[in-house]
Amino acid sequence: AQSVTQPDIHITVSEGASLELRCNYSYGATPYLFWYVQSPGQGLQLLLKYFSGDTLVQGIKGFEAEFKRSQSSFNLRKPSVHWSDAAEYFCAVGGPSAGNNRKLIWGLGTSLAVNP
C-alpha cells in the first residue's frame, strides 16, 4: 500500500538550533517526493521536491532534504532554525505512474514550534 509516515507529530526546537524532520514512504514505483510547509492560516507552499538525480536537494528558506532509497526516507533538514519557521510541515509522495490523477499521498504532518 502507498503511504507516507511522519513519525513526529510535534517537535519543539530552540531558535538557531538545527532541525531534522523525518519522512518515510512506501511506494511501489519510483517516487517523486515533496515537502510542503503550511504556516498558520495559510495554504501549503512547496519547500522542495525530488524527482531524480542528486539525492540531496535544496529548497527555499534554507531547507534541504536527502533521498535515501535504501531507507525509503526523505528527511528534511535545516542547519539553523528561525522563529518564522514555526509551521506545519508535510511530506508527500507521488510518481510518474500516477496516471491522470496527479494525486499526492500525504503524511499527517509535523508541527514545528520554535522557542526564542
Place this chain on the structure above:
Amino acid sequence: EAQVTQNPRYLITVTGKKLTVTCSQNMNHEYMSWYRQDPGLGLRQIYYSMNVEVTDKGDVPEGYKVSRKEKRNFPLILESPSPNQTSLYFCASTTGPTLAEQYFGPGTRLTVT
C-alpha cells in the same frame, strides 16, 4: 502574481443549505483538485480535474460536486451540507505532463451546524 484564490475564506452554514466554494487560478494550469484537511487524517483528495469538462472522483467524493466549465475556475459544490463536512478545504492546481509543484489556495474553513 501566480496564485490560487478561494472564496469564501470562512463560512458557517446550517445543515442542508447548498453552498459553493469558488476556486480560481491565473496560471493557465490544466490540472486542478480539491482537498479537505482534518486533524489526524491529513489531506484527502475530494475531486480533481484534468482540464475543462474533465473531472473525476478522488478519495472522498461523497457529498460533493464539482464542475470545470472554464480552465481557470473549479468550484466545489455542497448541495446538502452535513456536519461531517466541517473541515478546512484547499484548492490546488498544477501543470505539466508529470507531477510538478502544486499551487495551493489559502483554504476555506467551513463549519456546518
